[in-house]
Structure formats: C-alpha cells, structure tokens
Amino acid sequence: MAFWINLILILILLGAALSGYRQGFIALVGRLVGFAAGILAGLLYTTGLVAYLEQTLRLTTWLQKFLAWGLQLGTGASGPRAEILFSGTFFGEYLRQLIQRNSELLNPDRWQNTWSLAEALVNVGAFLLLVFGTAALVGMVWGLTLSWVTRAASGGCNRLVGLVVGLGLQAAELALSFGLLVPLLRLAAGCCADPGGFWTRLAIAADQSVVLVWLTSQFTRAVQGGLF
Numbered sequence: 001m002a003f004w005i006n007l008i009l010i011l012i013l014l015g016a017a018l019s020g021y022r023q024g025f026i027a028l029v030g031r032l033v034g035f036a037a038g039i040l041a042g043l044l045y046t047t048g049l050v051a052y053l054e055q056t057l058r059l060t061t062w063l064q065k066f067l068a069w070g071l072q073l074g075t076g077a078s079g080p081r082a083e084i085l086f087s088g089t090f091f092g093e094y095l096r097q098l099i100q101r102n103s104e105l106l107n108p109d110r111w112q113n114t115w116s117l118a119e120a121l122v123n124v125g126a127f128l129l130l131v132f133g134t135a136a137l138v139g140m141v142w143g144l145t146l147s148w149v150t151r152a153a154s155g156g157c158n159r160l161v162g163l164v165v166g167l168g169l170q171a172a173e174l175a176l177s178f179g180l181l182v183p184l185l186r187l188a189a190g191c192c193a194d195p196g197g198f199w200t201r202l203a204i205a206a207d208q209s210v211v212l213v214w215l216t217s218q219f220t221r222a223v224q225g226g227l228f
Contacts, residue, residue: 034134046127064117
C-alpha cells in the first residue's frame with residue numbers, strides 16, 4: 001500500500017509542476033496569495049466555523065455516531081495519547097483543550113473515544129475548508145481580473161518559474177493537509193477494535209511511504225520554526 005501512496009503523491013506533484021509550467025508564474029500569483037490568505041483565515045475563523053456547524057447541523061454529534069457504528073472503534077487501550085498527536089500543530093493547543101476532559105483520549109468508554117476523534121476531525125476539516133476555500137476564491141478573482149496579464153506574460157522564464165512555484169505550492173498544500181490528517185489516521189488506528197484492520201494498515205502504510213513522511217516532516221519543521 002505504501003507503494004501506491006508514493007506513486008499517487010509523485011503523480012500529483014508532477015502534474016502540479018506541468019500545470020505550473022503551462023500556466024506560468026503570473027497565473028500562479030493568485031493561488032500563492034490565496035494559499036497564504038487561506039492559512040490566515042483558518043487560524044482566525046476555524047473556532048467560529050466549528051461552533052456554527054455544531055449549532056446548526058450538530059455535525060460533531062452525527063460524526064460521532066458514524067464513527068462509533070461505521071468504524072467499529074474499540075477501547076484502544078494501547079493506543080497513542082492525544083496530546084502527543086496534536087502537540088505539534090498550530091492549533092494543537094485548542095485541540096488539547098477540547099480533549100482535556102479526557103486527558104487519556106483512549107478511554108475505556110468507547111463513546112468518549114469517538115467523541116474526541118469526531119471533535120478533532122471537525123476542527124481539522126473546518127480549518128482545511130477555510131484554507132482551500134479561501135485560496136480557490138482568491139485564485140478565481142485573480143484569474144478573472146488579471147487574465148490579460150497572464151496572456152501577455154507567456155515567455156520561457158515565466159513558464160520555468162511557474163513550474164518551480166507550482167511544484168512548491170502543491171508540495172506545501174499536501175504537507176499542510178497530511179500534516180494534520182495523518183495524526184488523525186494514527187488516532188483512529190489506535191482506537192480501532194481490530195488491530196489488523198483497514199485503518200491500522202493504512203496508518204502503517206502512511207508511515208512507510210517515503211514521500212508522505214517527507215511531506216509531513218516539512219510541515220513539522222515549518223511549525224517548529226514558527227512559520228505559523
């Protein structure tokens with residue numbers, strides 16, 4: 001499974017490099033600015049979005065029920081502690097506060113396990129939605145308002161810089177996404193009743209994937225370096 005994870009990620013990165021070369025650097029400026037604006041929006045508004053979703057849709061409650069039924073999570077007594085999983089993320093403190101009611105996430109009460117995992121999933125999902133939603137909106141506005149600039153700047157230098165920027169931006173997006181999602185995968189695997197089940201095997205494959213490990217390590221370095 002690790003081979004397929006590596007292959008898919010490499011194909012995504014190669015596709016991003018090719019797309020960046022085709023579009024050129026000028027066309028990617030909007031996406032670059034949008035990605036930065038998206039991270040800022042996520043840091044500022046994730047908490048409010050999660051509160052709104054819970055108030056209107058009871059999203060965490062429904063997700064908890066799905067996890068308890070669909071994933072068949074067990075007691076997971078030997079699994080990882082939640083504060084270790086989230087201590088490196090830039091809103092890890094918020095997540096730690098959410099699960100402080102159970103300092104040991106893998107509580108013998110399965111219902112508490114699924115509630116804590118559901119809260120973490122909703123928060124990470126809301127953050128990524130704000131990041132990539134904002135990035136897409138800014139990129140769309142850039143493309144509509146400055147399309148004449150992108151058509152005019154079609155030289156070789158613009159394309160080569162676009163290749164490098166496209167590849168780097170895609171790598172940054174993947175690092176951000178998997179840097180947050182892989183800890184949740186490990187969390188689900190640690191709670192799972194079946195130690196040889198799909199989620200456990202997927203977590204092991206993620207740890208064996210050279211490309212994925214490199215991407216998540218870049219995310220960790222960025223956080224430890226105070227980039228976020």
